[in-house]
Amino acid sequence: MKVVVLIKMTTVIRGNPNRAENLEAILDPGNVALDVNSYDLAALEEAQRLKESIDYVHITAVTVGPESAVKALQIAHGMGADELIWVDAQYEGGREMELAGLLAEVVSKQGFDLVLCGLKSDDVGTGLVGIGVAEILGIPAVTRSVKIEILPDGGPLQIHRHVGKGNREVVHCPLPAVITVERSRRMPRYPGVARYLAARKKIIRYAVEQQPGTQVSLRHVETKKAQPRPKKIFTPDDNLSAADRMKMIMTGGMARKKKKKAQSVVSGSEQLYNFLVKNGFLKNKA
Amino acid sequence: MFPRLFTPLTIKNATLPNRIIATGHLTHFASTDGLVTQRMIDYHEARARGGIGMIITESMAVHPTTAQSQYVVHLYDDKVLPGLTELVSRIKQYGTVVVCQLHHMGREMISVDTMRPIVAPSPIMDPMKREVPHELSRAEIKEMVESYAAAAERAVKAGYDGLEVHCAHGYLIQQFLSPLSNQRDDEYGGSFENRLRFAREVIAAVKAVAGDRFVGIRIDGDEFADGGLTMEDVQQIILALNADGLDYIGLSVGHCLNYPTIFPNMDFPLGCFTYLASNIKRLVDTPVYTSHRINDPALAEKILEDGHADMVAMTRATIADPELPIKAKEERIDDIRPCVACLQRCFGRLRMRAPISCLGNPAVGREREFAITPATNPKKVAVVGGGPGGMEAARVLSQRGHKVVLYEKEQELGGMLKLGSSVPNREELFNIARWQIIQLQQSNVEIKTGYEATLNDLRAGAYDAVVFATGAEYGEPSVVFTENVPHINLKQALELADDQVENKNILVIDRDYHNKALGIAEQLAEREAASVVVLSSEVDVALDMESINKMMAYERLNELEVKCLSKAKVERVNGKDFIVSHEGWEVVLPDIDLVVVVDKPKVNTMLAKQVEQELPQLKTYLVGNCASPRLTPDAIFDGYRIALEV
Known part of the structure; x- marks a missing residue:
């Protein structure tokens, strides 16, 4: 089963926001740090648990962003992802559907059975990208999942979702599908150092070529040949x-x-x- | 054994058969009117025949203002074309890639040969050459760029595979790059971009005429001068030049402010400047070569294996043994004649404006006349004395098919070189004797060590010829200033026990004018003598020593607090106090416990004279110090020369 996990880096405010005089000052580079989105870590953890429960799960981690986004892929590799894709492009808040279009392009190019992503991001938190990808690909989406199970005999997925006030809803969903993952009591595992360090060699890099309108196309950027370090x-x-x-x-x-x-x-x-x-x-x- | 060293490398349209290269080095084999000579062709052809991957032929003058000595190829004139074409085709027939170095000295030369003002970006005197240069005008800069292009065009016509723009060693292009020598206020000076402009224009002009030939540069990885280019600056320069398109980058080091690093002598650790190439290698995909103090294929392989560079320049190692690549490929490591970085015959002779040679390899520059050919009439030859000269004679004689017996009175071979390499930082010098010993053991020379040859041996042996290499000896000190203080010679000084040295005030008198006085002074200081003073009556202690070795020796002596006094004369001695006059001053050296008088040795020709009287029919030859007391390279040269004469 091919599982694609969409992850990103988010800005985390380090200083005390109340002391800042205006909103711009809060987002000043000196006051913020970058970290992997906590919901995406939950999605990676969910993918890992799937990998452990059944055979033949191949996890691909995809991120879009500048050079700093590579750290997210390193952490994903440290947690057990098999393949790493970095799309070298930048999307600010407000362009979620454009980003969803780009991700849909990457995901369909890659081939998939299941797309996992965080419910929303820590910083902007619109929660639009996951559902956007499902909409563009024309496949079902399940939001706020806390537990994903695979039913025996190749049946559909059984998903436990959060519905608020401690209530859970159990739904069945056929593959392929997009599932957005909620943070739950399942703590994301700690990335292994050796795999974390080895990640940079495995990253496949794409550049975006903007077509007129919202159409985008991807160009594979030649990676360096292996040479003795x-x-x-x-x-x-x-x-x-x-x-x-x-x-x-x-x-x-x-x-x-x-x-x-x-x-x-x-x-x-x-x-x-x-x-x-x-x-x-x-x-x-x- | 060396898989990476013998992996081919493709640079644009040319393919190097292996990663061993020779950097551009002045040989002084050109004729006085700037033409390629047969001697130069033979020299380079011998290296190509030895299997080297790439030869960058010597730095050739792109403009009349840079013909720094009489023996430089005038690449600014079409007259060189026939000779160059011949040179290139002779190198290429062995599959070796051949590259032309385009070179302008700028201010780092003297005008004694050109009789024109030397030129530089700014009229700042070179601290080594002490001549104020002419500041290039903008029109003249344009002329320089054009002369680089014209020279490059000539090289392309001559058939070179590639072109190298020399941006290193403090020459004209580096003078433009470095803020120390470029203080112009027009568009060629000031900001980083402006200082880079001249290099960019030259490389662009060369690339424009290069066609399908590759174009590379050689550049200093670090200027090692306060206020000059640092490692980071050079990284920026190379990134900018590489963005314009370079086919290879050579990393070097050294310029007028740290001269010894251009030709590192045996004081420098092996491969000590590889880190400069490593710094660039991690930034660019262009092939990078490293150089300086790499004399061993195993070290070269290690450099490639660790990923510090793509090519390894082993210039002096291939001067010492042109067959190094073939021998390494055939895994005959013990047969490789080592470069000991002594500088006595390569750089030392360049400074004397003479063509280069090599301490261990007398055939350098004499490939044709010094070729070892089988003897038409094999003889039985005795060689008396197993020093470097005697061993070389025995080695070549046996290669020519003569039957050789080698007599050595000591238990070990090596002669005076054993003493010479026992002083600090000269240990490597013995490698050449070690190589000779291995060669003799592999040959069919009969070696009699611990056996002093007598007249009877020579009479009974029925020899056709005798080669005397009995060397020279140190006798009584040639000067004794006072009876109160013991005076000893160099050999006795080397054999002093610890308690005779420790906490003693020692005076060394330099009457040898070569490295021996400094060597013994350093050894005594290292063995914790209380004070060591070196006296010379000349303008400089160790006057005749090769300049880089001398500079480095001074550095080490300073660290060990050894004091030197030149132009000094011992006026009188009061008890144990020496009163010395020095340029009109009187200096008192109190409480001297020991005086070491370093004399020239005296020839030892006792046996040779006996033979001359008693066995007049026996043909005799004298080699090395027993002909006249000189240096190790002279002894080895004599041995080789005599062996061809016998």
């Missing part, structure tokens, strides 16, 4: 003066001292013995 190499500290940098290169980073040269094997071993006694590694028998 430069290992760490001794480099002098840039803050030093030119003469000191040169000195560091000459000595390999170590200060040169007057050293006592061992004249023969006997005096060398004597020196070693004296050193060990002096520093308490050996007890002096004499």
Whole structure:
């Protein structure tokens, strides 16, 4: 089963918003941090649980945004996503349906059985994108789900949705479908470090070519060929003066001292013995 | 053994058979009227035959203002075309890619040969050459750009595969790039963009005439000068130039303010400037080459494996052994004659305005006359003395098919080189003797170590010829200032015990004028002598030493608080106090415990003279120090030359 999870980075206000004099100041880059949308983390967690419950689940994480959005894909990979797609484009609030059109394009290009996304975003929170994608693709959408089960014998999905005041509603839905996920008591798992770090190599990048009107088309951006990653190499500290940098290169980073040269094997071993006694590694028998 | 080193690399339309390259290096093999000579063709052909991947031929003058010495190819004139065409076709027949370096010295030269004012972006004196340059006008800058293009066109006509614009080593283009040497206020100076303009115009002009040939640059990765270009600045420059389209980027280092780094000697760690290439490699997809102090295919392979660069420049290593690539491919690692970065015969001879040679490889620049050919009349030859000269003679004699017996009175081969490499930071020098020993062990030379040859041996052996390489010895000190203080020679100084050195005030008298006085002074200081002073009557201590080795030695001596006094004469001695005059001043050196007199050694020709008297029919030859006391490269050269004569 191919599951596509739509995720994004949201702005999180760090400072105290009451102290800011106007709304623009709250969104000043100094006052905000970027984090993965908490509802999308829930969607990723839901996808992982599906993967664990049945065989043959392939998870693709898709994000749209500038370079900073790549972190969301890294976290998705850390949580267990198999394929990562980054669409290098920027959509501000108010263009949700355009974004939905773009995502629908990506999703249908990718091929899918199930699309999962967060109910809404932490920052703008319109909750339009998921349903928009379903509408454009012409498939059913279920919102506010807290639990997704697959019925045996290839039956439809059984979805538990939140309906408020602690009530749940259980619905059945055929595939393909779009499901938006509510935050629930199922805590999203912590991303694994190794997979988090390995993510950047796996990202497939698309650029958007804007056609007249609302039509968009995607162009695959050639990724770099795998090349040996430069290992760490001794480099002098840039803050030093030119003469000191040169000195560091000459000595390999170590200060040169007057050293006592061992004249023969006997005096060398004597020196070693004296050193060990002096520093308490050996007890002096004499 | 070296899979990455022997992976081909394609640059535009040319394919390098391997990743070993030789950077552009002045050889002084050109004729005095700026033409390519047979000698230069033979030199480069030998390297191409050795299997090198790419040769960047020597820096060729693009404009009459930059013919810095008599022996530079005049690429600004069409007269060079026939010679260049011959050179290129001879290199290409071995599958080697050949690149032309377009080069203008700017202010980093003296006008002794050109007799024209030297030129630079601003009239700021070069601290090394001490000549104030002429500030280029805008019309003259245009002329320079055109001369680069005209030179490039000539190179294309001659058949070169690629062109390299030399932007490194503090030459004209770097003088425009660096705020230290470019203080213009027009559109070629000031801002980053303006300083970059000249380089951009030159590269664009060269690309315009290059056609399907590739165009690369060589540039300094860091200027290592306060206020100059830093590593980040160079990254920005390369990104901007690479955006205009470059086919390869060569990273180098060194200019007038840190001269030794252009030719790092054996004080520098191996591969110490690879990080500069690594910095660029992670930014661009264009192939990058690194250079400086890479003398070993294993190190080169490691650099490629770790992803620091795409090509490895092993220029001096291929001067020392042109067959390095083939030997590495055939896994004959022990047969590779090592470059020990001594600079005595490559850079040292350039400074003397002489054509280059090599300490270990006398055939450099004499490929034709010094080719080792089988002897028409194989003889039985005795070689007396197993120093570098004697070993070289024995090696070449046995290669030519002579039957050779080598006598060495010490237990180990190596001769004076054993002492020479025992002083600090000269250890690498012994690698050349180590290579000779391995070669002798593989050959059918009969080696008799611990055996002092006598007249009877030479008489009984029925030899056709004897080669004497008995070297020279240090006798009594040539000067004794006082009876109160012991005076010893260099050999005795090297054999001092710890308690004879520690906390002693030692005076070193330099009467050898080469590196020996500085070497022994450094060794004594490292062994915790209380103070070491080096005296010379000349304008400089170690006057004849190669300049970069000397500069680096001074640095180390400063760190060890060794004091030097040039133009010094010991006037009188009061007890143990030495009173020295120095340019009219009197300096008192109190309480001296030991005086080391570093003399020129005296030739040891006792056996040779005996043979001359007793066995006049025996043909004798003298090699190295026993002919006249000189340096290691002279001994090796003698050995090679005599072996071809026998």
